[in-house]
Amino acid sequence: MIHFAGKTLGAQTNSNYPYWQTPSNWEVEGTFHIGDTLRAYGRRFGVAILIDLGFNSDNSFSNLCAKGDTALQTWAGTVGYYIFNKGYDGGDFDAEGGSYPLNGGMGRMAQLLHDTLAALNPGKKYYITSSCMPNAGFYDVSGTFGSPLYKNPNCSTWGSDSGIAFAYLNAGIDRSRIGLGYNIQVYHTNSTTACPPGGFGYISKLVSEIRYFAGGTVYWDDVTKESYMINTVAGVKIAYEDTISTWYKADFIKRNGFGGAMGFCLGRGHLPAPPLGINKDMAVYGMGRALNGDAPPPTPYDPLPRIAGRSFLDLDSDGSPEAGEPGLPLWKIYLLRTSPDTTLDSALTDALGRFSFDGLPRGTYQLSTNSMPFSGDSILPWTRTAPSNSFPYSVVIDADTASVVRDFGNFSPGMRVMWGYKNWNLLSLPYGVTDTRATAVYPLASSYTWQYTGHFVRAVNVTTGPGYWVRFPAPATWAIAGEPIDQVTVAVTDGWNLIGSVAQPVSTDVLLAANPYFVSKFFGYRGGGGFMAEDTVDPGKGYWVKASGSGQLLLSKAVPQGLKLTRSSLDLRELNSITFTSNSGDAQTLFFAADSAQSNQTSSYVMPPPMDGMFDARFSTGSSSSGSLVNIVDPDHLQSIDLPIILKTAVYPLTVRWEIHTLNAQAELLVGGGRSIQLEGNGQGPIQSDPAGPDPAAGRRVTLRLHTMSKSTLPATFELFQNFPNPFNPATSIRFSLADDSFVQLDVLNLLGQKVSAVLRRQMGAGSHSISFDASRLPSGVYFYTLHARGSAGKEFTQVKRMVLLR
Structure with a gap:
């Protein structure tokens, strides 16, 4: 099989590799060595891996040959040493295009390369081949499949199946001299139909397309013997080569007696961190399985004998991997087969710390690892915690072995754990690190790292001070090496700022009091919960804050001497809430009330701009780029009011969940099409379809409508109702009605009359109210809850009821 990794040059541009382009861009994919992996697989499965020697479409071979035999000998020495040093099994001339080379041409080049390899390694048989386009088979590109083995008559745009190979046979060429070639390509099509018109889209890499597989469906076409994946949500179809499709192609070659197989573009099918x-x-x-005679064809990703595991950061040094202990990437794992023969393979752990050696033959193996990472963080002291007694691991693969798991535990006090939610996160870097590249700080991210400087820009490097938007395909925990940073100064500009954190929690009340030019709360972003006004700036997280001018923000746990803190009297937990949850799993909670005492306290809850493509819900403020987390209206000036709510990037159906704690107004949610949802107590309901038509840029609109209760609908008396549910575990709702605006105290007492919880202390308007009580910290038993209300006219009311906490 041919690894497209090299290129012959017609000029001597590199003194270290004359007439040869170093293939670092193919040999190393990020930090994962494709060449090393492929050659290890080749040795294991008996597949010869050849390096591509370049192509002649730009006359590279012709230009080199025109320089004469001295240049050719220099080229042969360079390339021969590279093949020998890297462990390839030979080289392939891609002869397509260009003028015919002089001075013996590729024949002379092949002879000199053969002589060089024979001198370097006399005991090894090397392969030197030439592939002429079009290849002898399996290069038929179609709208659905990249390289179908057989033609599907339902797709008229496809080429013929293996016709070129049989044309060679009909011309009298010995079939043992014909090596059939096929491409291990990946084709991306922006279509979800089985056989779309208009070609195959574009060539890609599997590592770039694997993200679509999580929400897609894999199909097998038994006519063409080809695999493909369709993701209807993303609107894409990916054609690719897998275990089954390549097995059928290799089996076809064996059954027809052809000389071999020349697979190319191997790197495009490589997954450094596979699901x-x-x-x-x-x-x-x-x-490899088919050429070695394995039959029948495998099922997808069949469980052949494998040794797999993980290198993990053992935070408690107990030798066992546990939740919250992240994997360690770039640790080199060695697998030594000690019987019946001796072979050595190696693999680097992926971004999650995983490694695997698949399709192992029977035998006895030793599994070991380095005492420190393969690259980076090597100056840290590391302690091996697993295995504790035997090192290396000894593993026997026999007829009954399916999978063996062995983990390597490692600990270093200089490693720091970071974590993120699935989908979008607001993050920061509270540690001093040596490698500040965003890809190193957030190795599990599925997006670029974005920072905000008046608009969103991609951050190539990450520093302490700013906050960053980062997206993960799943909940993520990882470790980085760095020293804690406990204080940093951040430049603040007029408008919205995205700030970071230090290694210690910092009170947002302190920051707001010390920096009076801030005009908003500090907004964090919680995965699955959306934006939320936060009480603390926590290590590793990022926060939005709005300023009315420029300044310098000191992030430090220390409280400035003499600073007077003023806490907001607005407790969001006491307000009514409505949560919109998209079918994608993302959510946002909004808060509202009809309360004259608090209607002037919402200006600091205007929300920051969302990322493009992020689900978002907010009360409209009349601006396309802002909105509010909280909306409190004055009931004294209200008969009926509509509060528009803007929804963006919603995936329907939506789920609406509400908790009505206190409201002296009737509430309903207008969701379009004449439909509405009455909001009473606690409950939830669906929004089945888009309420406002196809205008994603402007967002969809639903409306929260509040009607002031008339005097005839207000409660005539004060009353405390029985909690529900009862018995309960651990939460219950307590309802009560107020005949007048009152200051309310709600307490929970035990059987001895001792107060165990002060549930409520605040002024409330006349009307019906419901408060949620959480008894998670209390033991099972009988409790009393008591309501005391003092009305505006001086009238007082007290009532007690009993409830049972049953665990």
């Missing part, structure tokens, strides 16, 4: 159950190199794996 669970998917082989890193499915195409190489399937081809």
